[in-house]
Amino acid sequence: MKKILVVLLLFTGAIGLAQEGVKVKGNTITVKESAPVWPGCESSDDKKQCFNQQLMQHIKENYKYPRNEAGDFLRGKTTVALAIDEKGSxxxxxxxxxxxxxxxxxxxxxxxxxxxxxxxxxxKPTSIKYTIPLTL
Known part of the structure; x- marks a missing residue:
């Protein structure tokens, strides 16, 4: 009877400590990852495509071309490295x-x-890094 109780307690403890999105099969550990979700893309079938479309729309609407001393618009290339942190910022x-x-x-x-x-x-929430090359 004691053996059954010990096995039952061990089994219950293992279930209580299990992590969501983690699978262990033999010597292989698989961890499920998901990318950040742009506001409004939560119900989209293809969240990655929606994210990319929203990012391009954001760039079109929010990038303000700087001007040089003569008043002409400046164009060029830049690379932005960013991260979406654990809080979504x-x-x-x-x-x-x-x-x-x-x-x-x-x-x-x-x-x-x-x-x-x-x-x-x-x-668990995690920081995801991105590098975006821009030709503006």
């Missing part, structure tokens, strides 16, 4: 490009990305 890690004014305008535009549902890893 955007954190700009770096902005690299040849023109400082373009870099500053790109960073300002990226900081305006709305707060979103964070990415998940093993059932």
């Amino acid at each position: 955007v954190v700009v890690r770096s902005v690299k490009g040849e023109n400082a004014k373009i870099n500053e305008a790109a960073e300002t535009m990226i900081r305006k990305i709305p707060k979103m549902q964070p990415g998940m890893k093993g059932g």
Whole structure:
């Protein structure tokens, strides 16, 4: 009777400590990951495509072309490294490009990305990193 009780308690403890989105099969551990979800894409069938469309729309609507001393619009390339943190907020890690004014305008535009549902890893919120090359 004691053996059955011990086995039952061990089984109950193992179920209580199990993680959502983690599978163990032999020596292989599989962790389910999901990307951040842009506001309004929660019910979309293809959340990745919706995320990309919303990001492109955000860039079109929020990027303000800087001007040089002569008043002409500046164009160029820049690369933005960012992360969507555990709370769903955007954190700009770096902005690299040849023109400082373009870099500053790109960073300002990226900081305006709305707060979103964070990415998940093993059932827990996690920071997801992105690198976006922009030709503006």
